Amino acid sequence: MFIDELEFDDRGLIPAVVCDHETNEVLMVAYMNEEAVRQTVETGRATFYSRSRQKMWVKGETSGHTQDVKWIRLDCDGDTLMLGVEQTGGACHLGYRSCFFRELRDGQWHMIAEKVFDPDAVY
């Protein structure tokens, strides 16, 4: 079984790098437990495990900003997944398309993106 190749950590989790399936733009990193991996594969909707809330969550279940999974890749050590997705709206709960909207310049973090939605309107 494909799931046997995965190396979950001591919390039973594996990180997943989520990127745009066409452009490779990295949108976010989240964590999955075994059930979240299975559900993602079965439904084609990105599903993660929230470490803070300690429960599974379907990305976009509140915001509508779902992720349709086009492909799933695994790294050499089997301890990191990648999801290629079609992102509806933005991946970041702060309103940005990508969670990586800050870049280091001259020792400080600078904003490098504009919001694509108003988080107050969707959460």
Place this chain on the structure above:
Amino acid sequence: MFIDELEFDDRGLIPAVVCDHETNEVLMVAYMNEEAVRQTVETGRATFYSRSRQKMWVKGETSGHTQDVKWIRLDCDGDTLMLGVEQTGGACHLGYRSCFFRELRDGQWHMIAEKVFDPDAVY
């Protein structure tokens, strides 16, 4: 200080997604401690912390397959870094450009890449 924005985990580590600085192709995911972050910023060479060997390592110090860091980004929660790099050779110790050389198809992992170097020759 930029380092104060980083949320290191209970092991003192933060994951870093390493991608090609131009194409966004994800090459690998590795972990950094605070010293590895500082050294990466100061030297411009990607430097990580090995969880298995419990020590810092400069990517490519053995293989010559170094990563020149062109930009560093931080996600919304401050708990994941991204490095945009110029990769010499391949990032994967098994000889592939990217560690993500397997893709899930019909319930099995399939190879989707060719080796770009012979690992026996460089390690």
